[in-house]
Amino acid sequence: AQSVSQHNHHVILSEAASLELGCNYSYGGTVNLFWYVQYPGQHLQLLLKYFSGDPLVKGIKGFEAEFIKSKFSFNLRKPSVQWSDTAEYFCAVMNSGAGSYQLTFGKGTKLSVIP
């Protein structure tokens, strides 16, 4: 069964610092990759997704992620975080090669941005 690992449970940054959140997955076949964000008291919102093509994908709010197939990784980055980026971030994988639309989530990384 596939699994998703997010190595950082809680990240604390000052405003304007750069962000990189790690995500690794275990499945070796064709996958679709996602990052979702959950702001306090709100629902999961799609930040960005990778299906195929350019491994560097850009999402909303200045976020981007890079798919590195050889490392089974899909790390999320933002050059300069803002206080409003305080939220929980979830990496998720879909086993598209098997025709499944089931998302497997990581445990999430809580980001706290200090003004």
Next chain:
Amino acid sequence: EPEVTQTPSHQVTQMGQEVILRCVPISNHLYFYWYRQILGQKVEFLVSFYNNEISEKSEIFDDQFSVERPDGSNFTLKIRSTKLEDSAMYFCASGGNSGNTIYFGEGSWLTVV
């Protein structure tokens, strides 16, 4: 922007009672899902629904659970006889024609006492 809406936002129920959680998916979407998140744990897949039938389900989705799309707009999750361990946030989600981009609702927080 179209949204997935869920009701109720919070429900408290006694152990053994039946619960129905309701969802209105995004209107032109064809794929529907339920996920849950127990406090402090991962978001977990429960079930997916396409073309009026279950297409995938997880081990969590046992005989106590059922889903229905009764009227072409609502998508419901029924828990027949709730247990304490069913306490969780339940997320409804929907996906478009290809099903591979999934949008989530705000969740229904179920507390079983």
